[in-house]
């Protein structure tokens with residue numbers, strides 16, 4: 001029997017639409033990237049009222065012949081919730097673009113801006129490996145990144161300092177957003193006398209913690225080339241080193257968005273170094289992990305899907321992974337920890353306190 005007789009044409013056409021939608025879905029990412037490159041959220045924000053297409057095109061110095069292209073990109077971004085439309089004047093029909101919460105998060109000067117994350121995470125260096133995914137399944141390389149670039153992510157980073165700095169900026173703005181929870185979760189940080197942020201990058205999260213808990217001695221451990229030129233302050237020290245070798249001693253170790261870059265074997269080594277770092281603490285010490293926890297059965301659909309995409313990003317780039325609670329629990333036990341508490345969630349990430 002032919003498919004259309006078996007299923008009905010309506011169902012077949014729905015499936016056709018489903019397939020096309022997903023073939024075209026990268027266009028949403030690319031339209032978002034284009035809007036950030038052009039600085040559209042900031043232009044709308046500065047305009048202080050709904051901005052018409054003509055005004056937007058004029059701000060962008062887009063020639064009239066291309067205004068309709070701009071309108072079509074904006075139409076997709078309105079459809080996907082990055083912008084909305086509203087009447088320019090109460091009693092007139094003319095409409096203009098306004099920000100939504102998502103595009104407010106893309107304003108360059110906002111303290112919680114994710115604007116600096118969009119371009120690095122959509123950089124050709126991270127996207128082109130997708131063209132090698134199928135080949136990677138049959139090749140000797142561990143990741144599609146290596147199949148495409150001919151070297152692994154870490155080697156690529158050593159040879160492309162600008163790209164790594166770009167990525168560090170992206171991580172810093174993700175951390176800035178996460179740092180909003182630092183004050184909300186006093187039970188996690190209060191009473192901790194010293195803390196070392198392992199793979200803490202340029203110190204965004206550690207700096208927010210040092211500001212919120214001035215009596216805490218805070219240190220950031222990262223690769224020597226990452227921390228080399230960073231100015232120390234009285235409340236925040238930077239140490240160049242290798243988390244696989246040793247982690248400076250402290251009462252608490254913080255580790256955010258690092259373990260997802262690594263395989264289970266590598267994570268067990270890192271966690272062992274973290275456990276050793278807190279071993280001298282009179283209070284027993286703890287490791288505070290800020291990472292995603294996959295929970296695709298319980299999470300709301302958008303959240304679940306985003307975590308699954310993040311998992312693929314880690315798989316493609318660096319043989320890392322996002323983990324579910326069971327996978328986290330197995331790692332903790334294999335690294336010699338006795339218990340853990342998954343307390344708070346902050347958007348995509350959860351905070352996991354792990355005890356020796």
Ligand SMILES: C[S@@+](CC[C@H](N)C(=O)[O-])C[C@H]1O[C@@H](n2cnc3c(N)ncnc32)[C@H](O)[C@@H]1O
Pocket residue numbers: 168171172174175198199200201202204221222223226241242243244255256257258261
């Ligand atoms: C994805 S970034 C996370 C940065 C920061 N924790 C954040 O969330 O903003 C991973 C960090 O691990 C650092 N890193 C990688 N290998 C390392 C090593 N062997 N020792 C110390 N840090 C390392 C990288 O330089 C980078 O800053």
Ligand SMILES: O=c1cc(-c2ccc(O)cc2)oc2c(O)c(O)ccc12
Pocket residue numbers: 121174257261310313317348349
């Ligand atoms: O593309 C990414 C994304 C992340 C990421 C996203 C959202 C979060 O709340 C945390 C992290 O992390 C990455 C990363 O660690 C990396 O080395 C490369 C790419 C990405």
